[in-house]
Amino acid sequence: MNSELSSLQVQDIGEQGLLERLQRFCPPEIVGDDAAVLSTEPGQSLVVTTDVLVDGVHFSELTTSGEDAGWRAVAANLSDIAAMGATPLGITVGLGLPGEVAVSWVEQLYQGMTQCLQRYNTPIVGGDIVRSPTTTIAISAFGQVNPSRVIRRNQAKVGDAIVVTGVHGGSAAGLQLLLHPDFGENLSDGDSVREACALHSALLLSADRTVLIHAHQRPKPRLDVLPILWEILDSHTPHSVAGMDSSDGLADAVMQICRASGVGAVIERTQIPLPKQFNSWLTQEQALEYALYGGEDFELVLCLPKEQAYTFVQQLGEGAAIVGKITDGSTVLLHDQTKEYPDQVLSLDRGFQHFHR
C-alpha cells in the first residue's frame, strides 16, 4: 500500500465512499435494502447474539491491527453461536468511527473479519457506519439450531463430567507478551520488573512466543466440535448438554453453569489443559492463574455423562480434557489430587467487571 492510500482518512471519503469500499466484503445479493433476508432450514430455531467492542477498552486502534481486531470480534460472536450448539448464518457489523480513522485500518478490519468468517462459510449480511468520537465495533451474529440440540447453561446434572475442548490460558499469556514486548527477551537493563519478567521469559523460545500471541490474536471458535458431539450423543440415549464458552475464563464458565443449573463442581487442578509453551516458562501457580481467569480462549466448556465425555475428548484429541465433575450443592472447588495444594473455593468475584472505579 502506498503512503497516499494509507493516509486516507474516513472523513476524506465520507460514509458513502467507505460503504462502497466495504461492500466488496459482503455478498452482492444481500446488500442494498433496509435489511438483509436470509434463508433458514425448516425446523430450526434462530440463535442471536451481540457484542460491542470499544477502542481503548477491548482493543487499541493504535496497537491492534485492523485485521486482528476484526478476526477477534468475529471469533467472539461465532463462539457464542457455537456455545449454543448452533451453526452460523451471518453477522451484521455496526461501526462508529471518528473521521480521522485511516480508511486502510477499516479495510483491514473487514479483511480480518472475513478471514475468520470464511473458515465457517458465514457472510457479512448488513451493517451501519456512523460518525463517533470513539471507534466502536458492534457485531450481531445469527445462527440456526435444531431445537433438541440447544446447549444451555442450566442443564448440568450431578455426576456429569466437565469437558473443555482445548487448552486454556494461551490467549491471556499472548496478550501479556504483546503488552510487554521485553517478556522473554534477554535482560537489557537493570530494571527490576524487567528482571523479574526475564527470569521466566528468557526461557520462552521465539516460536513459543509466536504461538501464544497467535492464540490471542487469532482465537478459533469451536464450531468444529459440534458435529463430533452430536454424532456421539445421537448414538446414546438422548441427554441434554449443558455448556457455554470460556470467553471470560474457565473458572467463570464453570461457575456460571453451576449457578444456572443449581449444582456445584469439583475441578482437578492437574487436569486443566495448558499450552505446552507454558512448561519451561511459567510457574504452576502462574499457569493456573492464566488458565482459570485469563479468558478469551473461546473454547467450549460442556457437561456430559462420563462415558460420552470420555469418547468426545478422545475424538477431539490434543488439548481436550475432562477437567472435573458436577456435584451436589453450590460450591465450585479447585481440588489437587496430588495433595500438594489444599482445596480452594472459586468465586465469581475474580471475573472481569466493567465500570468499577
Added chain:
Amino acid sequence: MNSELSSLQVQDIGEQGLLERLQRFCPPEIVGDDAAVLSTEPGQSLVVTTDVLVDGVHFSELTTSGEDAGWRAVAANLSDIAAMGATPLGITVGLGLPGEVAVSWVEQLYQGMTQCLQRYNTPIVGGDIVRSPTTTIAISAFGQVNPSRVIRRNQAKVGDAIVVTGVHGGSAAGLQLLLHPDFGENLSDGDSVREACALHSALLLSADRTVLIHAHQRPKPRLDVLPILWEILDSHTPHSVAGMDSSDGLADAVMQICRASGVGAVIERTQIPLPKQFNSWLTQEQALEYALYGGEDFELVLCLPKEQAYTFVQQLGEGAAIVGKITDGSTVLLHDQTKEYPDQVLSLDRGFQHFHR
C-alpha cells in the same frame, strides 16, 4: 424518583449491577445463555438489520430523555423490518456507556425501548453492556417474512404508482422546535434570527407544536400497513412490491428505489402529504424542504400498480397518498401540476452524509 436514586451512576453499580436492573425488561426465559434462541415459523425467511446511534451525533444524552432515545432507536430498526415486508421477532441491544452516565437514564432508555416494542409484541432478546467514553446504542432487529412478500428496492416498474403511507416533514420540524424553543413563542427580543423565526412560528399553536415534537420523539414504524397491503395484493394478480422506508427523507427514498430499479420517477409537488400543522406556519417552500429532505418520518414509500395503490391509499386513510409514478429513464423529477414552479431534478447530493468535514 428521589435524588439519591437519580444521581446513581453506572460506575457505582458496575456492569453486573446494571445488567440485573435491565433484565426486567427482557423475557426471563431468553436471558442467561451465550445467545438467545427464537422460534421462527416454517417457510419464513429471516430478516436482519442493525443501527448504531451515538451521543452527540444521533441524540444528545443531555437534551434527549432516555425514553425518547430508546423509543426512536427501536422505531428506526422496526421501520427497517417493516420496509422489508417482515414481522419483527426480537431485538438485541448493545450499549457502550461512560461510567458517569446516570443509571436512571439507562433505565429510561430501556423503558422507552420496551414502550415502542410492546406495541409490536417484540421482545429484547439479548445484549451487551460495555464501558466506552461515548454513549453508544447499537440495535439489531430480527424479523421473519414470507419469501414471496419481501419488499425490495430494486423491483419498481415503469407505470407503478408511488405511494407514501403518511405525512412527511413532521419529524424534522419537530426537531427544529426542540432545538429552538423560541420557535413559535412571542417575540421576546430584537435578535434578527429570532425575529425571522417568529414571523412564522408565532402562528404555531401550542397543541400543533406538541404534535410535531411528538412526531419527532415518538415515530411509529408502519408495521400496521402490511396486513392491509397483503390483503389487497393477494386478491389481484401477484405483483412484487418495491419500497423502502423514508428514514432519510422522501426524496432519498424515491431516488434509492429508482437507482436500484434502473428507472426514473415523477413526484407531484402538490400531492406530497404534509402535517396539517404546517399550514398556518411554514411557506410552501419550507414545508416541501422538510418533507423531501427532513427524514425520520419512518413512513413507507411503496411502488404498486395504480389500481392497487388507489385501494391501498383509500384504506389507509388520512396522510397516505399517491405522490407520483415510476417512469422510463433515470431522472427523478419534482413536477408542479399547477405550473407555479418549473420542473426540478432531484439528486442524492442533498442526502445526509456522515463524516464530511
